Amino acid sequence: MTNSIREIPVSEAFLIIGSNTTENHPVIGAMIKKAVITGGKKLVVVDPRKIEMAKYADVFLQILPGTNIAILNGLMHVIIKEGLHDKEYINSRCEGFADLEKTLERYTPEYVADICGIDDPEMIRKAARILGNAKPMAAYYCMGITQFKSGVNGVKSVANLQMLLGNLGVAGGGVNPLRGQSNVQGACDMGGLPNVFTAYQPVTNPDARQKFQNAWKIPTLPEKPGLTIVESMNLAIEGKVKALYVMGENPVISDPNQHHVIEALKSLDFLVVQDIMLTETAEYADVVLPGCAFLEKDGTVSNTERRVQVMRKALNPIGDARDDWWIITEIARRMGVEWVYNSAEEIFEELRAVTPSYAGMTYERLENELLQWPCPTIGHPGTQFLHKDRFARGLGLFTAIEYTPPAEQVDPEYPLVLTTGRLLEHFHTGTMSRNSKILDAIVPEPYVEIFPNDAENYNISDGEIVSVSTRRGSIRLKAFVTKRPKPNVVFIPFHFHEACANVLTIDALDPLCKIPEFKVCACKIEKVYP
């Protein structure tokens, strides 16, 4: 997030697009609900499903999955036509506006409504006026923006909108992606990505490599960016990736196109899985290493608003489970390097020396202060919101973006659109939530949400077992007939190994960041006769 959770009461309006906030980030969801219901703030919700937030929205735009860019362009078209954009902000802080304006010309509400499957184009005008007239307005999004083959462009479009309205670099505004895992922000910050070291220092930059070579006392570091998860799976099948080390991930359930993933794992010469349970992925492993669960260890995690917090050990490790850092250190030592770490704090001291945005943080400070990166020096108070007065790159860059359709279109054989996501009671691949008694008791089994008219067309009643198929596979699960999804769209939560939604999903990738298009593909649904 460019901005902070505690700024929610300051925002005058909210745009929630591609985020089922009350289910997936319930605490933030409740805060936004409060601002809207009791604070009288405006809310525009854009989503293919009638999520809970839609109930409180001033305008709810129920779009077809994969049409985010069209709707955002449509909103911006209206904002410019009606002169609601912040001209002074655009002139003084941004560049590339002329190109954007030209591209937006043809995204009239009528044109966009047609692409997005919205009946009344006037709704788009109404939403644009709400967003354009409230300042500051905060945009919140989640995987409903990013998990498309046009994911990068989706994010850039949200940034376009916020720069157009002068909502970046101000308290209560911002482009606010809600991070879906407790430390996904930290894993990125720490260089758990194929192209960057910590704090996003590119591996292709010789100065950055030199810096890490000095810090790590080694002669060279590889300069070629590495593979992303989905790419590595493809190369495993081709026999070019031979060994895979998986720490606390479960690609068999979480990655698109499950059959392909399993084929890749089977093609490997050597698979190590380090986890807390024997996950579906660990079942294919050559070696399984038991790691500590979160309550059994010390360490820091970074949340969605860049706030770094210290976790303290609350329980003794179960059985012979060990700290993940101990396991990695031991393997490294056995491969011939002299690594000595006695505590998580020692590692933090090392990492902050090479990570400019964390350089001013210490365990002592983190336990006593609210610190958000960048926090470059001891004494620096941390950063509540980014891009104040100037953007990180200088001028904010507008990117003219055209709408492109998803990789797979519906056709007579696969006539419905499938979208996937999470539920309130469960989490990701279910390793944690499905092994928590109460959570699993609340929602014990998978289901597919289908609109009543569609259910009738396929002669499906609520609670019946159906099969859902795509070009990649087929699963059987219960039908849940509900008006939540848009007509012609079905929704399946992906937590359930017994009917794994990722058997169905497509592994089409965004060309730049390689994010898979989980959120839209073509499917068919059939009643299963016993």
Added chain:
Amino acid sequence: MAIKITLDGREVECERGMTILEVCNKQGIRIPTLCYHPQVSKTGACRLCIVRVNKTMFKTACTEPVVDGMNVISCDDELIFIRKSLLNLLLLEGDHNCLYCEANGNCELQSLCHEYGIEIPPAGDIRNVRTRDVTSSEGLRREENRCILCGRCVKACAEIQMNRVWDFAGRGSHAHLTTHIQDVLGDSECVQCGQCVQLCPTGALSFQTVYGRGLEWELTKKSSICIYCGVGCKIDFSINPQGELVRADGALDGPNKGHLCVKGRFGFDFVQSPKRLKTPLVRKNGELVPTSWDEALNHVADRLKQIKTENGSDSVMAFTSAKCTNEENYLLQKFIRAVIGTNNIDHCARL
């Protein structure tokens, strides 16, 4: 703007807009409260915070704003008499027997009765037998005979979780808690965030996880950060002498400001699941079999070395974890880059 009031005969400076209770808290003067909670709005329902204002008036300190020149007495014989009477009435109305109440030791009513020296109320029938619904909800128990109608749960749901599941129904001595359209909790729209339980001052609402698993004074408290989504809620965990996790409360100093969702509240017993891995496993003859750390680590190191030598560094890939700490993520990418010699590292940021 600063104003002056007289508090227990002492002149005190305070800000306009503060309540008498807030001024007393700031001055370290204890006022008994039950319906008041800093996270929700104030109603002055329980009347226990009653104080004497300008000699002749009785006001509820939690709702009464201070005005310049106000004279406040926080405690005198008459106030003690009123507070005792109120506590006696509360005890009479419900079934408050600490012997079989899981809130024993963690009950604000119990503490106040102790503080004010309340005797056992005269024997007699409980006036209203109210709802006992301890099975319909997976996470929450409702034992309304212990309810003192303070309304904190109603406000927790309406003002923090914003769900409005709880409300009051009935009038006078028939007043009681209700969920909308009088469903049992399990059939209501409750999302089991548990905020009402966290704010309940008695044992009227409690967590299923607490029942029979240790009393307040046996529990150890430890804080950590929630393992689920990226909000980073700070949680205070309660652990019983057997080392079991029994309760999770939202911490006020986290980004969650005391709130939690159903996952943060109830999604932690996986840590102590019998399915947890307890030893390293190595595949032998097609089966994963338990082994020692030494053997497992040596095997991993040897195989990685061998594959690196035979096929080059780029034939090795690592998935690091958004569930692990910064330190662990840092170390794994260092391992892959510095020891293996490749940038093949990624995690589920895109998944």
